[in-house]
Amino acid sequence: MPRHISDERKTAYYVGMGLQILGALLFASTFVTFLIHFGDFTDFEARARSDGFRAFGGMSLLIIGSIVRGIGARGLAGSGVLLDPEKARDELEPYSRMAGGMAKDALEEANINLGGEPTKVIMVKCRSCGRLNQESAKFCQECGAKL
């Protein structure tokens, strides 16, 4: 079982991110040319065609980039490109482990003990009423007698 994300997947992830950035820039550039040539109607048709092409190309790159990035992050089976639940489990393993680790951290934060050594709590019995009190208590919680 792979413990870490393979280099191929990391490469795909960053290539996808690069495509997304490129797509966003290309898409944004249509607005820049629009602003630069605002009110200028010479070569309007040619520019409109170029803008349309860049807007479409930019959108396509954004979409392709996000798909490639998703595959890189979760693997082919993990992202649902291949129907192979067993493989998907392997490919998503780093994420499952991370989620498990985070859940464990949260439990530790909340002071919840999962298995292992149970936290021992020593109780002290009150001599006058018999109620069990925390070892650190100086007086009984029930009757107030000195412990």
Ligand SMILES: [Zn+2]
């Ligand atoms: Zn008592």
